[in-house]
Amino acid sequence: MFALPLTTDVELRPLDPWRADEFLANLDRAREHIAPWVSPSFVATDLASARAVLQRYADRWARDAGGIWGLWWQGTLVGGVMLVSFDTTQGVCEVGCWLEPAAEGRGMVSRAVRRIVDWAVRERGIQRIEWRTKPDNLRSIALARRLGLRHDGTLRQVYPGPAGRIDIEVWSVLADEWRARSDAGEHPVE
Template identity: 70%
Template sequence: MFALPLTDSAVLRPLEPWHAEEFLYHLDRAREHILPWVSPAFVARDVGEARAVLQRYADKRACDGGGIWGIWLDGRLIGGVMFVSFDTALGVCEAGCWLEPGAQGRGLITRAAERIIDWAVDERGIARIEWRTKSGNERSIAVAQRLGMSHDGTLRQVYPDGAGGRIDLEIWSVLADGWRARRAGRACSPAIIMSADVKAELDGLMATFLGAFANPGGARPNVEAIYEVFIPEGMIISNVGATPVIYDLRQFVEPREKILTDGTLTEFREWETSETTEIYGSIAHRFSEYRKSGYLHGEWFEGGGTKTTQFVKTPSGWKMSSLAWDDEPA
């Protein structure tokens, strides 16, 4: 049986019906965390149901219509990725994921999704990879963004939620040409010392930073997360105008928290579309391109730009030390 390394301690391999008991134990740890976001039929409650879930994907795989792969971290199943659908005639597939809470923040889902998308594009000729998620599932949306996907649109109230309401479903996608370009942009010089575990940690810091100001659906932004990902002396610099504006963390967070909670800026999101990360011992640098969107004073806007971020290794793990950005012209 094959296993693809994701980090020094994590591997990706097929999740088969004979894994039913292990899959059930994993779901017991993940159940409350993933139940709001996945199909109830996926969250099996006994071994028979667990085996049936995995058998459905085995049958899809046998018909070349899907598949499921598990992620094992230090020998324990902690989540996975799947092709919900896979149509080589149309050249379109839908990817998805799930993860237990104790394994978050390591970049494992992004790495696993990259592996199966690489295979779909390079070996199977897939032209379009879709990612479908409920509008409130910020972690899933963040994965789509880290994969360089674009938000195609939202299917409003597309099906019942089981509690008398209806669910909005977001559609994200990446095309094969865009995927190859993103992969080329991730390539780095052999002189750069790249640790998979460190890269995953830096990915998690950046995802937390970008997600800290998101307020879709009226959700309260988690701006306090900025103090967790930065060193206390961290600086954030806007170089959009003629003169750089330098903020400490409090100066940056407080005015943004206000406009994100008083109705000035709503449905706001920003996400990376590409990045190059360089790690040298206990320091690191990341150059990112990003997009953003939302309603400002009730009017929809979209934009983007570049960020440059510096990281330092501390006794409590990697932290951001400074970040600067410049927006593209309006």
């Protein structure tokens, strides 16, 4: 196991299935806050479903098709980042995140996303990084902009939702754009 310090009090760590109890506790604190933005299949409601979510990501990692990492702030899991999809053959991945309200505004998600995107581009040869979000998720859109992603377009009525069909905005950054901005110090990997 590893713990990658992002700041003096924030660490990025693998979020393996054996951490299901911590993950469930984090989701319980974040549930109401993240429910409008994440897939219902992600928001586990008991220990078995929390373990199942983490096992799906562990299986993706084993297949080289995704992964999930937690953010520990002062020793407590408060959110995380994930490679929702990861395809080295096509050179495309999708990045995602979640965070409980008490941890917002500290820059930890942007630091963590920078780390995994930089790894995907520089170590694994990913050419296109995507960020998908609902059009009314203003915090997610602001993060995509801070990271240097561009709005590619909106997929209209992609998924059914409780209030009707849901639109999804697609944001992206290409590897050469990422490296140029990173090398220029515009989004250094802390």
